[in-house]
Amino acid sequence: MALIEYEDATPEVRAVYDDIMAVRQTDWINNFWKALANDPESLRRTWENLRTVMEPGALDPVVKEMVYLAVSVTNGCEYCVASHTAGARKAGMTDAMFGELMAVTGMANQTNRLAVGYRIPVDDRFKE
Amino acid sequence: MALIEYEDATPEVRAVYDDIMAVRQTDWINNFWKALANDPESLRRTWENLRTVMEPGALDPVVKEMVYLAVSVTNGCEYCVASHTAGARKAGMTDAMFGELMAVTGMANQTNRLAVGYRIPVDDRFKE
Amino acid sequence: MALIEYEDATPEVRAVYDDIMAVRQTDWINNFWKALANDPESLRRTWENLRTVMEPGALDPVVKEMVYLAVSVTNGCEYCVASHTAGARKAGMTDAMFGELMAVTGMANQTNRLAVGYRIPVDDRFKE
Amino acid sequence: MALIEYEDATPEVRAVYDDIMAVRQTDWINNFWKALANDPESLRRTWENLRTVMEPGALDPVVKEMVYLAVSVTNGCEYCVASHTAGARKAGMTDAMFGELMAVTGMANQTNRLAVGYRIPVDDRFKE
Amino acid sequence: MALIEYEDATPEVRAVYDDIMAVRQTDWINNFWKALANDPESLRRTWENLRTVMEPGALDPVVKEMVYLAVSVTNGCEYCVASHTAGARKAGMTDAMFGELMAVTGMANQTNRLAVGYRIPVDDRFKE
Amino acid sequence: MALIEYEDATPEVRAVYDDIMAVRQTDWINNFWKALANDPESLRRTWENLRTVMEPGALDPVVKEMVYLAVSVTNGCEYCVASHTAGARKAGMTDAMFGELMAVTGMANQTNRLAVGYRIPVDDRFKE
Numbered sequence: 001m002a003l004i005e006y007e008d009a010t011p012e013v014r015a016v017y018d019d020i021m022a023v024r025q026t027d028w029i030n031n032f033w034k035a036l037a038n039d040p041e042s043l044r045r046t047w048e049n050l051r052t053v054m055e056p057g058a059l060d061p062v063v064k065e066m067v068y069l070a071v072s073v074t075n076g077c078e079y080c081v082a083s084h085t086a087g088a089r090k091a092g093m094t095d096a097m098f099g100e101l102m103a104v105t106g107m108a109n110q111t112n113r114l115a116v117g118y119r120i121p122v123d124d125r126f127k128e
Numbered sequence: 129m130a131l132i133e134y135e136d137a138t139p140e141v142r143a144v145y146d147d148i149m150a151v152r153q154t155d156w157i158n159n160f161w162k163a164l165a166n167d168p169e170s171l172r173r174t175w176e177n178l179r180t181v182m183e184p185g186a187l188d189p190v191v192k193e194m195v196y197l198a199v200s201v202t203n204g205c206e207y208c209v210a211s212h213t214a215g216a217r218k219a220g221m222t223d224a225m226f227g228e229l230m231a232v233t234g235m236a237n238q239t240n241r242l243a244v245g246y247r248i249p250v251d252d253r254f255k256e
Numbered sequence: 257m258a259l260i261e262y263e264d265a266t267p268e269v270r271a272v273y274d275d276i277m278a279v280r281q282t283d284w285i286n287n288f289w290k291a292l293a294n295d296p297e298s299l300r301r302t303w304e305n306l307r308t309v310m311e312p313g314a315l316d317p318v319v320k321e322m323v324y325l326a327v328s329v330t331n332g333c334e335y336c337v338a339s340h341t342a343g344a345r346k347a348g349m350t351d352a353m354f355g356e357l358m359a360v361t362g363m364a365n366q367t368n369r370l371a372v373g374y375r376i377p378v379d380d381r382f383k384e
Numbered sequence: 385m386a387l388i389e390y391e392d393a394t395p396e397v398r399a400v401y402d403d404i405m406a407v408r409q410t411d412w413i414n415n416f417w418k419a420l421a422n423d424p425e426s427l428r429r430t431w432e433n434l435r436t437v438m439e440p441g442a443l444d445p446v447v448k449e450m451v452y453l454a455v456s457v458t459n460g461c462e463y464c465v466a467s468h469t470a471g472a473r474k475a476g477m478t479d480a481m482f483g484e485l486m487a488v489t490g491m492a493n494q495t496n497r498l499a500v501g502y503r504i505p506v507d508d509r510f511k512e
Numbered sequence: 513m514a515l516i517e518y519e520d521a522t523p524e525v526r527a528v529y530d531d532i533m534a535v536r537q538t539d540w541i542n543n544f545w546k547a548l549a550n551d552p553e554s555l556r557r558t559w560e561n562l563r564t565v566m567e568p569g570a571l572d573p574v575v576k577e578m579v580y581l582a583v584s585v586t587n588g589c590e591y592c593v594a595s596h597t598a599g600a601r602k603a604g605m606t607d608a609m610f611g612e613l614m615a616v617t618g619m620a621n622q623t624n625r626l627a628v629g630y631r632i633p634v635d636d637r638f639k640e
Numbered sequence: 641m642a643l644i645e646y647e648d649a650t651p652e653v654r655a656v657y658d659d660i661m662a663v664r665q666t667d668w669i670n671n672f673w674k675a676l677a678n679d680p681e682s683l684r685r686t687w688e689n690l691r692t693v694m695e696p697g698a699l700d701p702v703v704k705e706m707v708y709l710a711v712s713v714t715n716g717c718e719y720c721v722a723s724h725t726a727g728a729r730k731a732g733m734t735d736a737m738f739g740e741l742m743a744v745t746g747m748a749n750q751t752n753r754l755a756v757g758y759r760i761p762v763d764d765r766f767k768e
Contacts, residue, residue, distance in 0.1 A: 581757075585753050585756050585757040586753060588752075588756050590756075590759075593756060593757065593759060594759065597759075613757075614753075614754055614757045614758065617753050617757060618750040618751070618753050618754045618757075619750065621749040621750050621752070621753045622746040622747065622749050622750035623746070624716075624749070625713050625714060625742075625745050625746050625749045626742055626745075626746045628713050628716050628718075628721060629709075629713040629721065629741075629742045629745060629746075630742065631718075631721060631722065631725075
């Protein structure tokens with residue numbers, strides 16, 4: 001699938017690219033968006049959702065990026081791990097934070113399986 | 129697999145239970161540990177790892193619990209979602225934080241698949 | 257989806273049920289097959305494959321059942337964990353073997369994620 | 385693991401290769417089968433199952449290929465995404481169909497996690 | 513997490529509920545939306561995305577629902593399997609179509625793992 | 641993330657590397673550990689756990705390595721599949737054993753999904 005560069009993009013696609021660069025305060029577009037641009041409606045919808053979901057709110061941007069990274073690691077998505085490691089770094093993730101994030105992610109994946117394998121019933125207190 | 133209650137536990141298992149309650153400042157043990165107690169060595173090792181990984185460090189406890197929850201949701205582990213929702217709530221997660229955490233987790237799962245489906249090459253800038 | 261009991265089954269389905277009971281040296285059919293029987297061709301094909309794959313060969317039946325269980329745990333399939341725990345027990349899995357199996361399964365799920373998160377390049381020696 | 389080429393294959397393996405090329409009306413064998421040929425019994429069984437499952441029936445071949453692709457994307461299998469994108473294209477998947485397929489696949493992965501994270505009880509009407 | 517009924521909902525949430533019932537030509541709201549309503553912005557955004565993605569286009573509604581079901585099965589989401597089985601049935605999925613859908617989904621999950629386990633290199637022809 | 645070579649490592653990291661080489665009776669360190677060494681505490685903890693979990697016990701080392709491989713295949717972890725294929729081979733896995741291991745792993749992934757898709761209730765006999 002072709003990656004659609006800015007200079008080859010339709011005005012509709014360029015408008016999304018412009019917004020991505022403005023929101024992220026950067027001057028380039030990464031391949032994810034250049035690929036999605038093959039389906040301009042998906043590009044627009046995905047970007048709008050991502051922008052809304054990732055903007056500062058009750059959670060800090062760096063926390064949101066780290067959660068995104070932990071999920072991407074769990075799903076084994078190479079592209080997403082690369083891009084969200086960069087995103088989390090840019091938002092302030094230090095080496096120490098990355099180390100702890102991976103430790104928590106690894107631990108969760110381990111105990112998730114133990115809970116399934118031992119077929120553990122949910123405690124009444126956890127049922128609210 | 130039997131859930132091993134405190135009163136039926138060996139001294140070795142009781143020592144772990146005591147440490148869990150002391151560290152968590154609580155007076156009960158949830159089923160996960162009561163099941164693992166069938167293999168005392170696994171119980172001890174898993175608890176020691178979890179205690180170390182989850183203690184305050186470069187990341188806040190509530191952030192660690194939310195990452196744990198996001199991973200558990202991604203893996204579809206019912207028990208873990210129940211127990212770590214409780215854990216994150218206890219550590220300070222509000223309704224607004226939960227709502228944003230789920231939104232980020234859902235969004236990550238969506239774009240992870242788009243990145244795979246569109247077979248997007250990793251940008252050179254993301255390769256470090 | 258209805259579970260199709262022996263007495264309500266067509267001769268084609270009964271023939272599969274009979275073979276399952278003969279191979280497993282048992283006198284009952286578990287729900288998995290009763291559900292698949294809604295699509296007799298799927299029932300026949302799935303059973304023939306399973307019978308072939310699980311018969312003694314270079315790997316012992318108990319090893320095959322434990323591998324099946326480790327995969328089912330990793331996928332979070334509740335039904336499969338229940339049925340293959342029973343299968344592995346019947347084939348000779350002891351409590352100690354189960355404990356170690358879960359420890360290995362949990363550990364693998366943990367380090368799988370660390371390898372992805374740290375984006376570790378495959379060593380040349382592992383490329384054969 | 386060596387890829388076994390037609391000229392190096394045993395008659396048993398060649399017979400499977402011949403059937404693959406005849407059914408697919410093509411003159412080459414892709415690497416998946418050349419690797420499986422290291423275990424001729426697995427090669428034969430896997431091909432027979434795939435041929436049966438993918439032949440026209442209640443579902444169109446292009447629908448079957450798109451479902452195969454959606455599953456492969458969800459599992460993050462790079463090889464399978466590449467081969468089944470080709471397969472679906474050959475069966476008639478257009479750019480517009482691919483765009484919608486990815487949108488549905490991404491959306492399903494998102495809402496699957498929301499349903500788990502919000503711990504939503506199954507509606508009585510969905511229990512049949 | 514409370515399920516928010518129509519009579520207890522804010523006007524903002526009721527507007528989404530009304531649109532869901534209008535688009536689906538039904539008179540009830542399933543639990544998924546009643547749970548998401550705890551975060552009205554997530555409710556609105558998720559519904560708008562779902563409505564857009566699932567509307568008739570290059571793919572038939574029944575095909576979209578079956579793809580959704582195949583993904584939900586692969587992710588092991590019990591709620592989603594229940595709701596999208598109902599959705600696909602309503603859109604026209606017959607017993608025969610369901611049987612073939614499950615057969616394709618199962619087969620894809622099997623060969624996805626074989627491709628990974630045999631470490632199969634992507635054929636040049638599949639790289640476009 | 642830099643791979644930390646023995647000559648550039650701190651004494652703390654070197655001590656772990658030395659133990660890895662001693663236990664595995666080898667003279668090199670694979671990239672997994674060189675990457676984890678960026679977080680010495682994670683390196684030490686992960687190695688100690690792995691060493692304990694993988695040592696001979698109720699299960700043979702080759703069985704443990706094969707289970708590790710089956711899980712890694714199911715998770716789609718390329719690095720882990722490469723390293724644990726090597727580990728299992730070293731522990732005695734033959735071509736025939738590998739072929740059967742992949743067949744069981746593939747079959748489990750297939751039937752796991754069928755059990756979910758057909759929404760099969762757990763048999764009373766499997767509830768213990």
